[in-house]
Amino acid sequence: MNDPLPDLDGRSGIERLVNAFYGRVRSDDLLGFIFDDVAGVDWGVHLPKMYAFWETVLFRSGGYTGNPLAAHAKLAPLTAMGRPQFDRWLEVFRATVDDLFAGENAEHIxxxxADMANVIHLKINRIPDPRLDPANLTPEQRARYAAYKSTTR
Ligand code: HEM
Structure with a gap:
C-alpha cells in the first residue's frame, strides 16, 4: 500500500503545491497561453507571489498584499476569462492538491x-451576485429591508 499523503502543513508544502499546479497550468490547452502569451508572466516573480498568497490565505502569514481582482480584471478584455476557464483552473487546482496532500488544510485550501474563483469570476465579468438580486429575496428578507430605517442619515 502507498504511504498516506501528508497534510499541507506550512511553507514548504505550499511551494510544492504552487510549483506543481503552475507546471500543469502551463501545459493546459485552455489556460497555459493566458499566462505565457497573453499576460507574459515572469515566473520568477509570479511563483514567489503565489507562495506568499497561499501562505497568507491558509496560515495568515506570508505577507501577501496584492490585488487579485485587479490582476484578473486586466486580463478579461484580452482573453476569455469565463466559467469554462475558472472551472478548468479549479479542476487542475483540486487535482494537484489531491495528488500531493490529504487532510484538513488540503480540504480548506x-x-x-473555489470561493475565490467564484468571486473573481463574477466581479471581473460584472455578473451580479444572484444572492443580492432583489427578485431572489425571501419574503422575510424583503419585509426586514422594507422596515429598516438607516441611522446614519
Ligand atoms: C481562469 C482562471 C485564472 C487565470 C487564467 C489566471 C491568470 C492569472 C495571471 C495571468 C496572473 C498574472 C497577472 C500579472 O502578473 O499580470 C494571475 C495572478 C494572480 N492570480 Fe490568477 N488566474 C486565474 C484564477 C485565479 C484564482 C481562482 C485565484 C485565487 C484562488 C487566482 C489568484 C491569483 C493571484 C493571487 C494573483 C497575483 C495577483 C497580484 O499581482 O497580486 N487566480 N492570475
Whole structure:
C-alpha cells in the first residue's frame, strides 16, 4: 500500500503545491497561453507571489498584499476569462492538491480556491451576485429591508 499523503502543513508544502499546479497550468490547452502569451508572466516573480498568497490565505502569514481582482480584471478584455476557464483552473487546482496532500488544510485550501474563483469570476465579468438580486429575496428578507430605517442619515 502507498504511504498516506501528508497534510499541507506550512511553507514548504505550499511551494510544492504552487510549483506543481503552475507546471500543469502551463501545459493546459485552455489556460497555459493566458499566462505565457497573453499576460507574459515572469515566473520568477509570479511563483514567489503565489507562495506568499497561499501562505497568507491558509496560515495568515506570508505577507501577501496584492490585488487579485485587479490582476484578473486586466486580463478579461484580452482573453476569455469565463466559467469554462475558472472551472478548468479549479479542476487542475483540486487535482494537484489531491495528488500531493490529504487532510484538513488540503480540504480548506480547495474550498478557499473555489470561493475565490467564484468571486473573481463574477466581479471581473460584472455578473451580479444572484444572492443580492432583489427578485431572489425571501419574503422575510424583503419585509426586514422594507422596515429598516438607516441611522446614519
Ligand atoms: C481562469 C482562471 C485564472 C487565470 C487564467 C489566471 C491568470 C492569472 C495571471 C495571468 C496572473 C498574472 C497577472 C500579472 O502578473 O499580470 C494571475 C495572478 C494572480 N492570480 Fe490568477 N488566474 C486565474 C484564477 C485565479 C484564482 C481562482 C485565484 C485565487 C484562488 C487566482 C489568484 C491569483 C493571484 C493571487 C494573483 C497575483 C495577483 C497580484 O499581482 O497580486 N487566480 N492570475
Amino acid at each position: 480547495k474550498s478557499c480556491a
